Amino acid sequence: MPDAVQLDLLRQRACSPSLPQDYEPIRPAYFEPSQIYLTKGSTATPERRRFVERICALYPEARIAERLDTTHNRLELDSKEPLSLHRTGKHTLVFGELASAVRFASEKGNACPNYWHFSPYGFCPYGCRYCYLAGTPGVKFSPTVKIYVNLPEILQQIDNIAQRLATPTAFYLGKLQDSLALDSLTAYSTVMVPFFAEHPWARLTMLTKSAYVNRLLNLEHRGHSFLSWSVNPPEVQATFEENTPSIEERLQAMRHVAECGYPVRAIMMPIIPIDGWQEVYSTFTKRLLETVNIQRLTLGGICIYGSARDLMERKMGTRNVISEHIDSTTPKADDGRERYPQSLRHEVYALIIQVARRLRPNLDIALCLEEQALWESTGLAGNMGRCNCHL
Numbered sequence: 259m260p261d262a263v264q265l266d267l268l269r270q271r272a273c274s275p276s277l278p279q280d281y282e283p284i285r286p287a288y289f290e291p292s293q294i295y296l297t298k299g300s301t302a303t304p305e306r307r308r309f310v311e312r313i314c315a316l317y318p319e320a321r322i323a324e325r326l327d328t329t330h331n332r333l334e335l336d337s338k339e340p341l342s343l344h345r346t347g348k349h350t351l352v353f354g355e356l357a358s359a360v361r362f363a364s365e366k367g368n369a370c371p372n373y374w375h376f377s378p379y380g381f382c383p384y385g386c387r388y389c390y391l392a393g394t395p396g397v398k399f400s401p402t403v404k405i406y407v408n409l410p411e412i413l414q415q416i417d418n419i420a421q422r423l424a425t426p427t428a429f430y431l432g433k434l435q436d437s438l439a440l441d442s443l444t445a446y447s448t449v450m451v452p453f454f455a456e457h458p459w460a461r462l463t464m465l466t467k468s469a470y471v472n473r474l475l476n477l478e479h480r481g482h483s484f485l486s487w488s489v490n491p492p493e494v495q496a497t498f499e500e501n502t503p504s505i506e507e508r509l510q511a512m513r514h515v516a517e518c519g520y521p522v523r524a525i526m527m528p529i530i531p532i533d534g535w536q537e538v539y540s541t542f543t544k545r546l547l548e549t550v551n552i553q554r555l556t557l558g559g560i561c562i563y564g565s566a567r568d569l570m571e572r573k574m575g576t577r578n579v580i581s582e583h584i585d586s587t588t589p590k591a592d593d594g595r596e597r598y599p600q601s602l603r604h605e606v607y608a609l610i611i612q613v614a615r616r617l618r619p620n621l622d623i624a625l626c627l628e629e630q631a632l633w634e635s636t637g638l639a640g641n642m643g644r645c646n647c648h649l
């Protein structure tokens with residue numbers, strides 16, 4: 259344990275972050291913005307303006323507009339119909355600042371322990387048909403892809419909170435966005451990973467579907483950044499995760515960062531009971547564990563609010579495998595989300611746990627956004643809190 263003087267030195271080194279400067283922005287795969295908006299705060303300092311302009315220069319074909327008196331979440335797009343608005347948003351890049359970027363998740367009605375999370379980005383360019391986020395109030399109104407340029411201030415807020423808590427604490431990036439989808443553009447990882455590496459208490463947990471990990475490979479991380487991939491069998495990815503990196507690419511990315519010593523995790527969520535799911539998920543679980551030495555596996559089913567379900571059904575029709583399984587369940591759970599019936603959730607979790615345990619008897623396995631009854635019936639109650647978003 260470092261003494262007080264060492265802690266203070268570590269903190270001082272950690273806490274002078276700035277926006278990335280000496281790097282070449284690269285256009286990320288899976289994102290083709292046709293319009294870019296500079297909203298309130300995005301060019302408030304010379305450092306921010308330079309950062310934003312270098313990224314804009316990569317997209318000469320995009321229409322660029324300044325809306326410096328409008329906050330990022332008040333930006334109105336032309337479309338009104340929900341699906342067309344959503345599609346326009348996925349091709350709209352917004353620069354802004356987010357003052358309340360570090361928050362404590364205090365959701366009630368499921369067994370998840372609460373946790374800190376933060377947002378240097380908002381939403382993401384990928385096209386998952388089941389997307390939970392698309393129906394949340396902030397995203398529904400303005401479903402654009404956002405980069406918040408106040409990263410240094412966000413990290414200072416994390417430092418303040420972590421100093422107050424004075425115990426190793428995870429700060430999760432991935433609740434309201436994808437954590438790496440835009441990293442080739444922003445190079446934010448090159449500021450965040452060293453910040454957390456130096457910090458005496460704050461730890462980073464990130465969730466992504468991206469396969470772009472180049473900027474992470476040579477960073478000093480000291481095991482303080484936990485990288486987690488959202489994965490599903492290729493059959494599920496092909497049908498339900500439009501415009502995302504393939505599972506093969508994600509597995510390769512996971513291997514690369516694991517070889518660099520990062521702690522790597524996987525989350526299989528939402529598990530989708532397609533025809534023959536028993537064989538499909540058994541085969542994929544085996545492949546995942548044989549390909550990457552993950553430290554933790556978290557499982558979850560669909561848990562969707564009504565507005566996100568509405569958007570999903572506009573994309574896939576009401577007769578899709580997810581909606582049909584939700585419809586055979588009892589009314590919504592205490593947290594207002596719709597899920598598959600408990601018996602089906604138990605069946606899929608139990609099978610995957612059995613396959614995983616056969617290969618890795620001591621692997622940490624947990625559930626995400628689940629009810630107490632499921633933790634107990636699957637024998638995982640002792641693992642509560644040893645899941646994706648926590649240390």
Ligand code: SF4
Binds near residue numbers: 390436
């Ligand atoms: S990666 Fe996450 S936020 Fe992005 S579309 Fe898929 S589910 Fe939604």
